[in-house]
Amino acid sequence: MSPAAEQWEEVLTTRFALGEGRSAVRAAAVFSADAGFFATAGREGEGxxxxxxPAPGAGNGPAPDASYLAELEALWTRGGETASPPALRLADADWYRESLERITDAVTGTELDLVLLRDGDRAMWAVRTRRGICVFALVDGAAPDHSDEARSLTLDFDSFLVGQGY
Structure with missing residues (x-):
């Protein structure tokens, strides 16, 4: 693991440890097209x-394959009203995009793409920086406060990444 990946994993783990009570966020991860999912952390020390x-054959090594990258890229593409929502297959689950927002980071002023993904009653937020780094935060349930906590974590960690030059 590279020093940057170790640092990011440590920051994710620390973010979980600093929360009060049991976090609604089950796990978080950082993804890049070059390295795949290279920093992950789970609640209460869980990996x-x-x-x-990713689905088998979809970038389990250092470089994700083209079909997986195409699925991921589709999450950030605005579709027509009649188009079916883009989906991403992760850990044997199909995550469908529920919303897509373009927001401005309050700290850095950079524009970010933020998506809310759903798999049944589970939710996950993902944010993408301009340099193609993505942050994912998986929520235990679909309760609004849980979703807000995950959204906050993705944006906080994205600000950290942007501060590091990503």
Missing amino acids: GHQHFR
Whole structure:
């Protein structure tokens, strides 16, 4: 693991440890097209990687394959009203995009793409920086406060990444 990946994993783990009570966020991960999911953390010391495994053959090594990258890229593309929502297959689950927002980071002023993904009653937020780094936060349930906590974590960690030059 590279020093940057170790640092990011440590920051994710620390974010979980600093929360009061049991976090609604089950796991979080950082993804890049070059490295795949390279930093993960789970609540209460649980490993986070099992929640973010791409489908077999979809980039389990250092470089994700083209079809997986195309699925991921589709999440950030605006579709027509009649188009079916883009989906991403992670850890044997099909995550469908529920919403897509373009927001401005309050700290850095950079524009970010933020998506809410759903798999049944589970939710996951993902944010993408301009340099193609994505942050994912998996929520235990679909309660609004749980979703807000995950959204906050993705944006906080994205601000950290942007501060590091990503």
